[in-house]
Amino acid sequence: MLTAIAIAVDGLGFAAWLFLSSVGLTLIYGVMRILNIAHGGFYALGAYASAWGIGLYMQTGNPVGFAFLIIPVMALIAGVVAGLAIERGVLRFMYGRDEVLMVLVTYAMFLILEDVTKLIWGTDSYVAWQPAYALGTIDIAGIPYTGYKFLIIGVAMLCGGLLYWGLTHTRVGKLLLVVIEDREVSMALGINVTKFFTITFLIGATLGALGGALTAPEISVVPGIGAEIIVMAFAVIVIGGMGSIPGAIIGALIVGFARAASVHIYPPAELFSIYLVMAAVLAVKPYGLFALAEGRKI
Template identity: 80%
Template sequence: MFTTVAIILDGFGFAAWLFLSSVGLTLIYGVMRILNISHGGFYALGAYSAAWAIGLYTQTGNTIALTYLIIPVAAIVVGILTGLLVERGLLRFMYGHEEVLMVLVTYAVFLILEDVTKLIWGTESYVAYQPAFWLGTVDVAGIPYTIYKFLIIGIAVAVGAGLYWGLNHTRVGKLLLVVIHDREVSAALGINVTLFFTVTFVIGTTLGALGGALTAPEISVVPGIGAEVIVMAFAVIVIGGMGSIGGAMIGAVIVGFARAMSVHLYPPVEMFSIYLVMAVVLAVRPYGLFALAEGRKI
């Protein structure tokens, strides 16, 4: 019973983190057909900026409660500024090229962002435990569980619901769906496809930064965290179906529970279990669980 409860709690907690870290990646791919390898760099920037801002604020001796406002503000500022810089300064010149070339370009951006974080914040670790520590813990079937983890789960559900509502029940969302299905026809109908690309990329980078900022109070923020998250996020969106928001949520749950079960039952296969699940899913559904196979253009 104890192990079962622990698996459920850790599974949902890890799934929430994975969804927040990967949903921006799948959104960008769904609209722009860009596998944004630099997504891990935006995650790292969000984590570093939040940890740094929390550290500065807590030194003033003011109430910890305001750090819960600092976290999203730091993510939004970093996501918007860097997202606009990368999309307007580089990616817009690459539209229309092969997807493989876009992968190489975004990988180069990722390497640049990795060095940028080191130039700004150095190579020492940042610890911003105060927001998670201040909320305390709650006892669940005899297991002390941080309330902050439940907060992240709630935010992940809210983000998923907000994206679903925005895409399916707003005029802008419906126009975006038109762009997703056929960008050439969309442009012919007078839809500003370039503007939709810019906004989508900025939203995706902001979501990536938000994932990092929310994770900062639970980890030691160190160089290299972006590389880890891009690998995990890629596994999530491949399992769920690249470009599918709902698929990212289901993929995050699958990967989250696979990881939680392996950690509690047989820790040596923690990473292996994730890629085993991905291999099994792709063997049955080569395009992921919720993605439709695209017609091949000749």
């Protein structure tokens, strides 16, 4: 019974983190048809900016409560600045090119962002434990969990709800759905597709940075964390269906619970459990569980 509870809580917490870290990636692909490898760089920028900002703030002896506000602020700054620089400075000249070429371009951007983080913050690790420590622990069936884990779960639910509401209940969201459905028809109807690309890329970059910023209080922020997250985020969106927000939710839950089950039942399987699940899903649904329908060009 305790093992089942531990799997449920750990799986939900890991799934929430995975969703926050991958939803921006699937959003960008759904709208722009770009597999954005630079997403890992946005995650790393958010983590470094958050850890640095919290550390700088806490050095002055300020109350820890305001440190929670630093997390979304630093994520917004990192996501908007880096996202705008890449989309306006590079990607807008590449729209309409082959998808493989776009992958190579975003991979180059990822390598540049990795070096940018080292130039700004160096190669030392950053630790911003104060927000996680401030929320204490919560006992569930005698098992202690950090309160910060449940904060991440709440933020993931809030982001998922806001994305759904924005896409289905706002004029901009409905226009964006038209762009997703057919880019050429959208342009013929007078929709400024390039503007929507920019907005989408900034939102996706900010969500990636937010995933890193929220993770910073729970980990030691070191060089290379961006490469790790892009692999797991890619597994999530492939399982759920590339470009699908509901797919990102289901994919994150599947990966989260699979990893938690392997950790608690057979720890050596943790190394390959995510990829085993991905292979099993793709064997049955080659394009993922909720893959977007592709229109046939005549």
